[in-house]
Amino acid sequence: MPGRTRPIDKFAAAVGKCSAESAVYGKCILADYNNVHKDKCAAEFMKLKDCYLKAYKSR
Amino acid sequence: MNTLSIRAFIPPLTRRAVPLRATTRSYAVQTAGGPTAEIFSQQHKWMQKERAARDVETSRSVDYLRDEVASRLCERILDINRHFPHVLDLGANACNIAHQLTLPSEQAPDAGPRGSRIGKLTAADSSAALLHRDADLPFNKEINIERQVLPASEALPYDANTFDAVLSSLSMHWINDLPGVLAQVNNMLKPDSPFIGVMMGGDSLFELRTSLQLAELDRRGGVSTHTSPLADVRDVGGLLQKAGFNLLTVDVDDIVVDFPDVFALMKDLQAMGESNAVISREKGAIQRDVLLAAEGIYRALHGNEDGSLPATFRLIYMIGWKQSSNQAKPLERGTGMFSIKDYLEKNGCDK
Numbered sequence: 001m002p003g004r005t006r007p008i009d010k011f012a013a014a015v016g017k018c019s020a021e022s023a024v025y026g027k028c029i030l031a032d033y034n035n036v037h038k039d040k041c042a043a044e045f046m047k048l049k050d051c052y053l054k055a056y057k058s059r
Numbered sequence: 060m061n062t063l064s065i066r067a068f069i070p071p072l073t074r075r076a077v078p079l080r081a082t083t084r085s086y087a088v089q090t091a092g093g094p095t096a097e098i099f100s101q102q103h104k105w106m107q108k109e110r111a112a113r114d115v116e117t118s119r120s121v122d123y124l125r126d127e128v129a130s131r132l133c134e135r136i137l138d139i140n141r142h143f144p145h146v147l148d149l150g151a152n153a154c155n156i157a158h159q160l161t162l163p164s165e166q167a168p169d170a171g172p173r174g175s176r177i178g179k180l181t182a183a184d185s186s187a188a189l190l191h192r193d194a195d196l197p198f199n200k201e202i203n204i205e206r207q208v209l210p211a212s213e214a215l216p217y218d219a220n221t222f223d224a225v226l227s228s229l230s231m232h233w234i235n236d237l238p239g240v241l242a243q244v245n246n247m248l249k250p251d252s253p254f255i256g257v258m259m260g261g262d263s264l265f266e267l268r269t270s271l272q273l274a275e276l277d278r279r280g281g282v283s284t285h286t287s288p289l290a291d292v293r294d295v296g297g298l299l300q301k302a303g304f305n306l307l308t309v310d311v312d313d314i315v316v317d318f319p320d321v322f323a324l325m326k327d328l329q330a331m332g333e334s335n336a337v338i339s340r341e342k343g344a345i346q347r348d349v350l351l352a353a354e355g356i357y358r359a360l361h362g363n364e365d366g367s368l369p370a371t372f373r374l375i376y377m378i379g380w381k382q383s384s385n386q387a388k389p390l391e392r393g394t395g396m397f398s399i400k401d402y403l404e405k406n407g408c409d410k
Contacts (some may be wrong), residue, residue: 009321022351029277029359049351
């Protein structure tokens with residue numbers, strides 16, 4: 001759709017600014033990915049989400 | 060040991076005892092065309108394809124996968140040295156096979172278009188918008204093509220012994236009743252005619268599948284269906300055989316596409332009309348938390364060194380021939396005239 005940014009593009013752009021936090025979170029899951037349970041990496045995820053929310057609002 | 064069988068002394072039943080009410084039970088057999096488990100929502104799939112095809116530019120930009128697969132399928136048609144007066148393209152999507160047939164072969168670029176041995180091509184698909192998307196492009200003049208919109212059900216409106224070949228590219232992975240459709244295909248082929256198909260299968264998109272599962276486990280504590288269940292290579296041979304095909308060939312091809320991020324992959328799948336259409340899927344979009352987590356996991360678990368994300372598409376090619384009395388048959392057991400062991404030893408192929 002021309003002239004309109006799709007929400008997914010906005011989302012992707014914001015996530016793209018948080019690659020460092022994203023990598024930390026990914027490594028945390030990857031460390032023991034056969035035994036994943038709910039909120040296994042909650043702390044890392046909250047850092048990632050804070051970064052993403054900041055990036056999303058600053059546009 | 061020479062034991063005497065007691066069976067010889069039991070007198071044979073002269074008359075079967077007939078019960079007052081028939082209470083016998085025989086094998087339960089599912090009749091063809093009967094109700095089968097519905098996994099994919101055909102209506103939802105139709106809607107996704109219609110929506111995707113309406114944005115013509117985006118839809119054309121994601122044809123890379125279908126064009127490549129259709130091209131490889133066309134090379135397989137060339138292997139059969141025969142003229143096909145009437146061919147059906149079942150589940151044609153945007154007529155990608157027709158387009159590829161008008162191009163010259165990669166192996167013999169001077170031999171003219173690949174479709175020179177095909178008389179008439181009938182392209183059938185349930186989505187009218189996708190089927191007619193490229194109807195006014197120049198390649199349509201180079202091939203005798205007829206577009207036909209199928210009803211959304213899986214009952215095919217063709218008579219028996221109609222086609223000299225049936226092709227199918229990247230649409231059979233959305234069929235609920237695969238044995239039933241293959242049996243119908245077998246029925247509408249002329250005797251000794253090939254069915255050449257390719258479908259998504261096996262471990263396709265396993266990277267996306269695993270990262271979404273891990274993300275949902277961590278964020279929500281459970282998993283739901285985001286990618287389709289797919290047929291495996293071993294299943295396909297059995298399916299073809301069950302449908303009555305002969306002289307089967309099944310082979311597998313992996314295509315790995317690198318994407319900048321997981322959202323580009325999802326957007327492309329959506330533009331192809333290949334989004335999730337499993338009936339038991341969770342309605343509505345994936346939660347943003349899960350998406351955010353899945354991106355990180357995808358990159359950590361599967362990402363390439365240059366920062367791109369690979370997505371594997373596993374394609375299962377299948378060729379089956381309708382049975383005919385003048386087809387070559389395997390020789391009867393024990394009629395071999397010489398031993399392969401002798402032959403191999405004579406030619407210096409010892410271990």
